[in-house]
Every structure is written in structure tokens, then in C-alpha cells.
Amino acid sequence: MDDLIHVAWLLAGILVAFTVVMTMVAYTVLAERRVLGFIQGRLGPNRVGPGGFLQPLADLLKFIFKEDIVPDKSTRFVYFLAPVIATTAALMTIVVYPFGPEIHLPIINKTIPLVVTRFDVALLYVLGVTSVGVYGIALAGWSSNNKYSLMGGLRSSAQMISYELALGLGLIGVILQSGTLDLYSIVEQQSGHLGVTGWNLIWAQPLGFLIYLIAAIAETNRVPFDLPEAETELVAGFHTEYSAMKFALFFLAEYVNMFTVSMLATTLFLGGWNGPFVHQLPWLGVFYFFGKVILFLFLYIWLRGTLPRFRFDQLMNFGWKFLVPLAIINIFLTATLQWSGALDYVNKFLKTSVGWGG
């Protein structure tokens, strides 16, 4: 019986997290089109509903009712499997992110932390599931039986493997610092004065944050690292041969990935739900969390509006010869600081002299 109640709670949590994330992802797409429109001196979609507010719904309907074309010479099974893998892998990670602190639910009188599940290796789980997501793109490229798709798939596999390394190494600094892989604990450790001074970004991991940010953009195949779908060279890259809902799944996977990557950045570097007055009003934490995530999403869109694309050799050189060594330097620095106790000293100094308490 207890088991069943536990499972029911989990399912309810997953449902809530899924709904929230999907809604926000849908509006990220709209926001991207409007912001890009603003950057490029045009309006963007503003016809469907007030200010284009119902545009995501219209897009969804259009994707559902479009004709679904499957290339004759494609490898059927893999061709159908690829978008499923991409979307599943993208969505699977949302269960570990803490959306807010412990919150008291008034009607059923229960205090729960706003995270679907907490477990010992949450961060590794995120990295593992993300690494499986590569298959979606690689297999899509291979099974379409199209040279542009294949090139896009190969490029993206190479790119994602390369930058996964820098991404993982960039995160090790945070792990060294917090001594845990549980995201909820990592957020709790970043409370600091007014919920701001404890952020990993500020004192502990500015370099790690930079590495993570760049590698994450490459991992999600976004501008300026969007070589897998470079329109000018590859038509549309790995999803050239996909249409209707199958294309929509890839589209969805890309934006969900963007969203989860932003959530991870918020959780690890920007203090998650920490912010002023969260202890008094726990619900504020949810707004802080999504506010920070939205900042990241805006950064993504901003970059897309302003930066040109890398060349492939530049991309590889940058990843292997700059980011990876930089990440190793960051690990070395963090370990040294941690071992010598310098950061503890800074914290103590801040606490006693400036009055910033943890």
C-alpha cells in the first residue's frame, strides 16, 4: 500500500513537472520567434491570439495535420526509433531538478520539497541520459538514406562526444566543491546571504560556469555551434527527411534540451531556487528558479540573433584544445583551493567581517 502511494506521488510529480516544462518549452519557441523578430527589426508571429499568444497551439495543430512522409529507401525501424530516442532522452532528466524548496501544501497538510525524486547520483544520471540522446540524432541521420542527413548525423555525433567531455569536466569543479551529486543538496548549499552570495557562480566556479555554458550550447546544437543542421551546407542536417509530427519531436527535443541545460546551469551555478526572502515565502523560490532559467533561455535566443556559425575544424579545435584543457585547469584550481581551505577562509571572512552569513 505504501508502495502504491509512493508511486502515485511520483507519477503526480512527474505529471506536474512534465506539464510545467512542456508549457514553458512551447512558449520558449514563441519567445524565440518574437525576440528574433525584435532583434532583426521585424514583428514575428503576432496574429494567433493576443500578441501571438496562441501560436504554439497553432503550430502543434499544424504539425499533427501535416502529411507524414517516409522516404522509400530509409531503414524503417531506425527511422521511427530515432525521434523517439531523442525526445525520451530529452524529457527523462526533468525529474531530478529541484524546482523549489520545501513547501507546505495547505489542503492535504503535507510538506514536500518541489522535486520529483532525489537520489544519490542525480548529476551523473543527467549526464548519462544526455549522452544517450546522441543516438537520436546519429540514427536519424543514418536511417534517412540521405547524404545531408548522414553528414548532419556524423557532425553532431562528433560534436556532442567532444563537448560532452568538456561539459562533464567543467562540472567536476562543482562536485568537488559541494561533495555530493544530489542536486537538491547542491542547491541547499548555495543559500548564502540573502540567498545570493552563496551562488557557485560568484565565488567558487566562475571558470566552471563559463566552460559549462559554452559546452552546453554546443551540446544542444544551438548557434554558434549548430553545424549539425547548418542550413547553408546541409539543407537541414539530420532531420532533413523528417516531416510532420516526427520533425516536431526533434524540434521538441531540441527545445527541451535547451530548457534542461538551462535548469542544470541554474541549479549548479546560480543557486537554483535561492534568492532573497525564500525562507519566509517558499513559493518565491519557484519564481526565482524559473526566472533564472528564462534568463538563460534569453541568452540562447540572443546568441542566435547575433552570432555567426563556427567552421567545423574551428569547432573541434576549440573544444579539444581550449575547453578541455581549461576544464582540467579548473579542476586543478578547485582541488587546490579546496585542499588548502582557502575558500573556507573566504567564507569565514565574509561571515565575520562583512556579516554575510550562510
Added chain:
Amino acid sequence: MVALLFILFAGMAIGCAISMVAQRNPLYGAISLIGVFISLACLYVTLAAPFIAAVQVIVYAGAIMVLVVFVIMLLNVEEEEWPTRMRSLVPIAVVLAAVLFAEAAFIIYFVQASPSTPTRNISDVGLTSSIGAGLFTTYLLPFEITSILLLMAVVGAMTLARTGGLLPPRAVVVPGHQVLARDVLDPRAVNDPEPIHARTTAEVEKILGIEGVPHVSDEDLSERSVRIL
């Protein structure tokens, strides 16, 4: 609950394993193998070993198999033919399979027959911190030896991949007409970007009066950067 999950994931693992052996298409085999790894990871989770599960997915499913899939995609391997000359090996395979099953049956029998001894009740086995502590204290030497082994493998792979030996990576001549800067090809001409028109390596050597301008075939093209003025 746990038994149900075990049956689910064990069934998935066995099904994927059979499919991996039975598939004629190498890519389907690779996908099945990924399925095996992921089901195994799920089994590890039900056995209260989340760290091993995560590492299983990251290392095997996320890194090694990506490389395998990558290679299959690059080589565009055709469906495997049924090797007729291997027919003679079938009896041996049957015998070996029988031995394997006997071993498995023996282990199951042994486990069930032996009196159940209470294991030490440690709750943090399988957690990241306990594994880390174990790796860096009790098992430090094996851990370091394994690390050095991996490092040697990396260095070995790099040595094998550098077929060009001592070629300067910048100076390459590709078949076909091209204009190259003199200082790129000739080690003596420092900062002399005077253009050279050439079609082949031999032509470059004749123009510059030097020997040993590295040449790149069409196949290697994607591997190397070509500096064209």
C-alpha cells in the same frame, strides 16, 4: 514491486541480447547492445547500486557504443552474409553453450543450496561517496594501475593514428589545382607568402627545389587541414 521490475528489465536484457546475436545488420546489433546496457543499468538501480548504473550508462551506452555506431555509420557496413565456411564451428559452439548453461545452472543450484548467511548490513554500499573512498584508499593501487593502463591505451591510439610520422601538419598538398603560400610548404622560406601554383606534390617539389613535401590523398582530406592561399 522490485520483483516485477526485475522481471521487466531482465526480460528486456535477455531479449536485446538475443536480438544482438541474431541480427544480420550490424547497426541493429549495436542498437540491441545499447538496449542490453540500459536494461542492465536499470537492474543495478533495483539492486541499490545507483553509481554503477549511472556509470554503466555514461561509459558503455553513452561513450563506447556511440563510437561503435559512429564507425558503422561511417563504413556503411552491409548486411552480414551467412558465413558458410564457419559451419564446421557449429558443433563446438553448441558444446560451449551447453557448458555455459551448465555453469549458470550450477551457480543457481549452489546459491540456493548453501545456507543463507546474513550479509553485513551496510546501507551506504553502492553510494558514490563509499565507492570514491574505497577507490582512493583500499583499492588505490589497482585504481592507479588501471589509470596508467588507460593512459597507455590513449597514447598508443594516438601513435597509431599519426601515420604521417614527422609531417608538419600545415604543409600538405592535395591532388588538384591549388595556390599555396611558399612558407607553408618550404621550411626554409619563413614569412614568405609568395603564392605557388601546383597540381601535384611533384610539381611543388620541382618549383621549390626541395624534397619531401607531404602529400595527402583524397581519403585523408577530411582528416587534415589544408592551407590554401
